[in-house]
Amino acid sequence: MTDLSDRPFFIVGSPRSGTTLLRFVLSSHPRLYVPSETGFLPFLGYDGDATLTLAQAQTVLERIGTLNREWAGLVDDVETFYQRLPDPSLAHLLDALYRRKVAAAGAAAALGRWGDKTPGYALHLPLLARLFRTAQFVHVVRDGRDVALSAQNKWGRWYMDSYYLLRNWVRHVEQARQAGQGLPPSRYLEVRYEDLVREPEPAIRAICDFLDEIFQPTMLDHTRLAQQQIAPGGHVEVWQPISTASVGRWRTGMSPFWQKAADRIAGPTLAASGYELSGQGAPTAAERARLLALAAKYALTDGARRGLARLGLLTLNRGKRSK
Numbered sequence: 001m002t003d004l005s006d007r008p009f010f011i012v013g014s015p016r017s018g019t020t021l022l023r024f025v026l027s028s029h030p031r032l033y034v035p036s037e038t039g040f041l042p043f044l045g046y047d048g049d050a051t052l053t054l055a056q057a058q059t060v061l062e063r064i065g066t067l068n069r070e071w072a073g074l075v076d077d078v079e080t081f082y083q084r085l086p087d088p089s090l091a092h093l094l095d096a097l098y099r100r101k102v103a104a105a106g107a108a109a110a111l112g113r114w115g116d117k118t119p120g121y122a123l124h125l126p127l128l129a130r131l132f133r134t135a136q137f138v139h140v141v142r143d144g145r146d147v148a149l150s151a152q153n154k155w156g157r158w159y160m161d162s163y164y165l166l167r168n169w170v171r172h173v174e175q176a177r178q179a180g181q182g183l184p185p186s187r188y189l190e191v192r193y194e195d196l197v198r199e200p201e202p203a204i205r206a207i208c209d210f211l212d213e214i215f216q217p218t219m220l221d222h223t224r225l226a227q228q229q230i231a232p233g234g235h236v237e238v239w240q241p242i243s244t245a246s247v248g249r250w251r252t253g254m255s256p257f258w259q260k261a262a263d264r265i266a267g268p269t270l271a272a273s274g275y276e277l278s279g280q281g282a283p284t285a286a287e288r289a290r291l292l293a294l295a296a297k298y299a300l301t302d303g304a305r306r307g308l309a310r311l312g313l314l315t316l317n318r319g320k321r322s323k
Contacts (some may be wrong), residue, residue, distance in 0.1 A: 002265050005138055007113065007116055007132075007134045007135060007136045008095070008115060008116065008132050008134075008136075009026075009032075009113065009115040009117045009135065009136040009137070009138065009211060010115065010117075010121055010128060010137050010138070011023055011034065011100075011115060011116070011138050011140065011303060012118070012120075012121045012122040012136060012137060012138070012140070012168045012176055013028070013119050013122055013140035013141060013142070013172065013173075013176070014122065014127065014141075014144070014147055014168065014172035014173060015119045015120070015141065015147075015151060015168075015172075016043060016142070016147045016151045016154065016195055016288050017119065017140045017141065017142035017147055018140050018142055018193035018196060018197075019117050019119050019140050019245055019313070020117065020190070020235045020238050021193075021196070021197075021222070021238050022117070022138065022140055022207075022239075023115075023117035023195070023205060023272060024222035024223075024225050024226045024229075024238055025219050025222045026207070026220045027115075027198075027225055028109045028216070028221070028225050029136070029213060029216050029217045029218070029219055029221075030112070030218070031112030031113060031163040031198055031210075031213060031281065032112055032113055032114075032115060032211075032213065033102045033105070033112065033113075033115065034114070034115040034116065034117050035070075035098075035101055035102075035105065035114075035116070035117075036070065036117075036229075037117060037118045037119070037129075037320075038068055038071070038116055038118050038317070039067060039068055039069070039118055039120065039154070039315065039316030039317030039320065040063070040064050040067035040068050040316075040317075041094075041116075041118075041121065041124070041127070041128065041131065041162070041314075042121075042124045042127055042315075043063070043067060043312070043314070044060055044063060044064070044090065045261075046060065046088050046090045046186040046309070047090065047130070047131075048089060048131035048132065048133075049089060049090075049131055050089060050090055050093040051088050051089060052082075052088050052090060052093065053083070053088075053111075054078070054079060054082050057078065057081075057082045057088070057093055058078045058082075059099070060095065061074075061075055061078060061088065061093075063296050063310055064097070065322060066321065066322050066323075067315060067317070067320075067321060068317060068320045068321070069320055069321065069322040070320060071097070071101065072124035072125075073200070074080060074097060074100045074101060074104060075100065075114060076095070079109050081096065081171050082159060084096070086303070088215040090131065091132055091133075093128050094131075095132075098116075099114060100113070101197070102114050103261030111256050113211075113213075118224075118316060119172070120172075120177060120316045122139065122172040122173075122176035123171070123172060123175050123176075124133070125137060125175070125176055125179035125183075126179050128211075129179070129183060129187070134187075135187065136187050136189070136210065136211060137176075137180065137183070137187060137189070137230070138181075138189050138207060138211075139176045139177070139180060139188065139189065139190045139191065139192055140191050140192075140194035140196075141190060141191070141192050141193065142156065142172055142192070142194070143194065143247075143250065143270070143273075144165075144166055144169035144170065144173070144269065144270060144275075145166070145254060145259075145266075145270075146247070146248065146249050146250050146263050147169050147251045147256075148162045148163065148165035148166050148250075148262075148263055149162075149249055149250055149254065150167065150246065150249075151165050152165065154212050159295075159297075161294065161295070161303045162254070162258050162261065163183060163226070163261065163265065163291070163294040163295070163298050164297075164301060164302075166261070166262055166265040166266045167265060167266075167302070168268050169266060169269075170265070170269045171268050172226075173273065174234050174269060177190070177290065186210075189206075189207065189210045191203065191206075191207060192273070193247075194244075194247050196242070196246070197242050197243060197244050197247060199246055201220060201240050204220070205220050214226065219294070220242075221241070221318045222238065222242075223238070223239060223240065223241055226239055227239050227240040230300055250262070256280050257283070257290070259280045260280040260281065260282070260287065261276065261283070261291060261294075262278065262284045263276075263277045263280065263285075263290065264283070277283055310314075
């Protein structure tokens with residue numbers, strides 16, 4: 001398989017970790033463009049090195065449009081699109097499709113590089129690293145307790161108690177980190193959300209160095225671009241300038257019980273990520289019983305969701321699927 005024209009990059013992390021903020025920071029660079037979440041890459045059914053026939057390429061394009069309606073209709077003449085691929089592989093088909101998405105958006109980065117910001121891809125780094133052999137990955141890590149609070153405030157779904165959200169945070173962080181350890185340093189970078197918002201310029205410069213891009217002052221104000229692209233009801237928090245206002249909210253937003261629970265559920269990952277534990281002490285007998293009940297609920301919920309995912313009935317970005 002021939003090399004892609006340039007290195008794609010992926011922003012990943014547990015949902016509500018600041019990946020949207022970083023999307024707009026990087027998209028404020030004149031050479032970089034990151035569309036809204038894609039969600040379809042793990043569900044296309046082909047290996048990156050697979051040689052696709054014209055019929056298979058058309059099937060993949062249709063599948064992408066079904067999984068994410070924002071990507072439907074980008075290719076009018078599939079045969080011409082297919083014939084112009086430098087290599088009839090899934091990786092080159094996707095590279096060409098992302099570039100069409102950039103051009104369709106009228107982005108100034110049409111001659112630069114494309115990226116992808118889909119938090120859930122934190123669970124699929126090995127697949128993406130095989131699919132795009134030169135891809136780079138920026139893993140955003142945020143304090144899991146603040147992540148849990150943010151997710152509950154944003155979505156408030158019945159199964160999203162703090163137990164579920166903390167376990168989900170641990171899974172995303174640990175799986176992405178483990179995959180990253182198998183990649184060379186030139187392909188994997190871990191960025192703490194707290195460092196990004198406390199000292200934006202040094203953090204952004206470090207990300208630019210990793211991506212081999214020249215830092216641009218425009219990256220320090222992402223708000224204009226975010227206000228143009230994020231509609232009311234979306235991630236409107238990125239309409240605002242970078243701020244530390246949400247750092248450490250768990251200290252006042254979590255009850256003593258949930259602070260103790262976080263130490264037990266996510267303590268090793270929190271500590272390994274440089275976060276201080278609550279120091280609330282061991283849970284009481286009644287609190288241990290409550291944790292057991294929450295663990296049972298989590299096992300049932302997580303098992304059901306994994307089963308639906310294996311059947312293809314639960315994929316990323318369900319809200320963007322074509323009806």
